[in-house]
Amino acid sequence: MIIPEKLKRGDEIRIIAPSRSASILSVEGVQIAKEKLENLGFVVSFGKHVFDKDLQHSTSIQQRVEDLHEAFRDENVKGILTVIGGFNSNELLPYINYEIIKENPKIFCGYSDITAIGTAISTQSGLVTYSGPHFSSFQMKKAQEYQTHFFTQCLMQGAPFELKPSEQWSDDAWYLDQENRIFEKTEWKTYNGGIASGELWGGNLCTLNLLQGTKYMPSIENAILFVEDDDMTIPETFARDLTSLLQNTDSIKALIIGRFQRASKITEEQLLFILDKHPMLKEIPVLYNVDFGHTQPMFTFPIGGEIQVDASKCLLKLVRF
Incomplete structure (x- = not known):
């Protein structure tokens, strides 16, 4: 790349x-x-x-x-x-x-x-x-410091670095009211532990799945997948879309899931129920509630770059980007 x-x-x-x-x-x-x-x-x-x-x-x-x-x-x-x-x-x-x-x-x-x-x-x-x-x-004013920090670190310097959790996150309509925002403590969570490294692909899940069957779809064999979705998804559609993506490969190295918006109704209980359906996800590192997607703030990551994952310690490190 x-x-x-x-x-x-x-x-x-x-x-x-x-x-x-x-x-x-x-x-x-x-x-x-x-x-x-x-x-x-x-x-x-x-x-x-x-x-x-x-x-x-x-x-x-x-x-x-x-x-x-x-x-x-x-x-x-x-x-x-x-x-x-x-x-x-x-x-x-x-x-x-x-x-x-x-x-x-x-x-x-x-x-x-x-x-x-x-x-x-x-x-x-x-x-x-x-x-x-x-x-x-x-x-966006509040939570911009974290977002800008990892934007500049990813796009302005080339030395490997760790992506760290934000101190707090929000899911409010900040673009309508910049001042009266509600924040909660951030916690990245481990579904399945383990260490992996490899090429990173992903982004918005339902959008990525639009590429299936076209020449624009990447090979995700032995890749590390980052997926998230917005407030238009629900547990059933996220489950269907995730299944569709996983059926594109015999093996992925790790799965990282961005934090969901409240309106999606994808609670922790619902997400764990969905992940439990897939035996392959019990054999690889899986993290969820991570700082990317449609909640704020978000970090920046490279499509086609290389990353290291230690899901047991909730560590992500960009290596080549």
Whole structure:
């Protein structure tokens, strides 16, 4: 896998919208996020069609692909952040020129629906991409320190490091009320102990599963899987989606599950019931309630990178990213 050059102060970050557009963000929110990135030392620029919108608060395939290609072609751009997630980034996959990306490797970061396009870029160009904050995520005030710390550690330096639990987490609508937030103590949990190391694949589970049966789906044989889902899932659909993914392989090395949103109703009891169905998960390291996905804050991790897992000690270490 190709590891893109790390970001440094003074670098230009291009904001693009391969899923929903920035039209759903407030003017104030855009300014806050832009200033946060500028305070980290970056120059922020926007794709041509980022603020356009159609009936579903996105833009045409052609417009989104144009902004993606231009971001990779532009020699001044060193990193690319997606505005936000959505539902339709997989529409772009057949129309992307992956040779452009391969010839101009650079950091590409986002999560949720961006799992589809980030994974496709990794499988088709061999470029490591990143599951981490969107541009819009930098609007958030409280819990931003943890999120920004691991964003910069993953994308601005290359020495191996441990991903550590946050002190507290939240599942409230922070984008509606930045001040009156409810936080709880964080606790990563072990379903099954053990140590493993290997290539990391995953992200948003239902989005990743959209790639099954296509050339964009990665081989997850002997991989370490990271999966999470949002408030639109329920125990039954998560169980079905997880089963579908696990049936893509005879063997994985470890499974790491991001923390669930309250609205999903996936309680600890429900999750353990689901995991107990799969004999293979009793033979490998499995962690859950980990800091990635649709609760806050989140860390950043590499799609196609390498990681070490010690589930007994709840330790995760990025090795090659």
